[in-house]
Amino acid sequence: MSDDTVVVGLTSIDLEKDACVKGLTTRTIGRIIHFHDVVTSTNELAREMAEGGAREGTVIIANSQSEGKGRNERRFHSPRGGIYLSIVLRPSLGPDEISVLPLVMGLAVSKAIQCTTFTEARLKWPNDVLIDGKKVSGIMTRSSVKGRNVEHVIVGIGINVNTSLDDLPEDIRQSSTSLRDVSGTDIDPNQFARDLLYFLDLVYSQFIDGQKEDLLDQWSSRSDTIGEEVRVLTSGGDVFGRALGLDQTGALVVRTDSGLERISSGDCIKLSA
Numbered sequence: 001m002s003d004d005t006v007v008v009g010l011t012s013i014d015l016e017k018d019a020c021v022k023g024l025t026t027r028t029i030g031r032i033i034h035f036h037d038v039v040t041s042t043n044e045l046a047r048e049m050a051e052g053g054a055r056e057g058t059v060i061i062a063n064s065q066s067e068g069k070g071r072n073e074r075r076f077h078s079p080r081g082g083i084y085l086s087i088v089l090r091p092s093l094g095p096d097e098i099s100v101l102p103l104v105m106g107l108a109v110s111k112a113i114q115c116t117t118f119t120e121a122r123l124k125w126p127n128d129v130l131i132d133g134k135k136v137s138g139i140m141t142r143s144s145v146k147g148r149n150v151e152h153v154i155v156g157i158g159i160n161v162n163t164s165l166d167d168l169p170e171d172i173r174q175s176s177t178s179l180r181d182v183s184g185t186d187i188d189p190n191q192f193a194r195d196l197l198y199f200l201d202l203v204y205s206q207f208i209d210g211q212k213e214d215l216l217d218q219w220s221s222r223s224d225t226i227g228e229e230v231r232v233l234t235s236g237g238d239v240f241g242r243a244l245g246l247d248q249t250g251a252l253v254v255r256t257d258s259g260l261e262r263i264s265s266g267d268c269i270k271l272s273a
Contacts, residue, residue, distance in 0.1 A: 021033065027205050029200045030197035055088070063084075091150060126250070127139045138158050232263050240271075
């Protein structure tokens with residue numbers, strides 16, 4: 001590992017550099033890790049570093065964020081107890097080929113959760129990870145594209161690990177959970193971070209190596225969306241129907257009363273019980 005920033009004075013439930021990276025072997029993601037205690041936004045730090053030439057796979061990880069953002073610039077609440085990280089990626093692919101990255105990264109998160117807690121984590125299109133129907137993690141990506149070239153992609157991930165739900169806003173507590181709540185005991189954040197980086201690196205390597213179809217199949221097998229009656233809120237209006245599956249770009253295919261509709265972005269709400 002490189003000589004990364006280490007924050008002193010971390011408590012026993014926070015990430016510690018030496019414990020987090022011990023035994024970690026990855027091909028791309030996690031070869032360089034910058035540790036922080038509190039940041040405004042790991043995504044913003046990652047973007048600044050990417051624009052400054054940061055190497056692919058660089059990770060910025062923090063114990064909390066004061067101004068975390070999710071999709072569509074919504075606030076992403078980031079209290080202590082969670083793990084918040086952003087990754088700089090530089091795939092040699094076209095803009096139309098990277099649209100599945102949020103799904104691929106969500107698949108990695110679900111695998112890490114299952115490895116750590118032995119609990120099944122389901123995937124909600126397009127970017128949430130659920131346990132027992134409640135959100136435990138969110139993923140977002142932001143790309144910098146010039147012409148037909150992708151300069152970099154920032155992948156932001158937030159996970160409720162040992163998060164106290166009392167530290168979340170009241171309006172999202174009922175729909176949220178944490179790994180500690182699910183398992184009934186504190187989760188070792190360093191072990192979980194190692195598992196997470198391992199699976200993120202694994203699925204990204206598979207994606208770059210041309211295994212997109214298999215990864216989408218794996219995502220579909222863990223999906224909480226496919227086969228359900230849904231309402232999808234899009235910029236062009238609400239779409240109602242049954243979610244049939246994904247196309248090769250990661251778009252959701254919905255059967256509506258007027259036929260099949262392909263939705264590349266939107267907020268999906270499951271209507272069936």
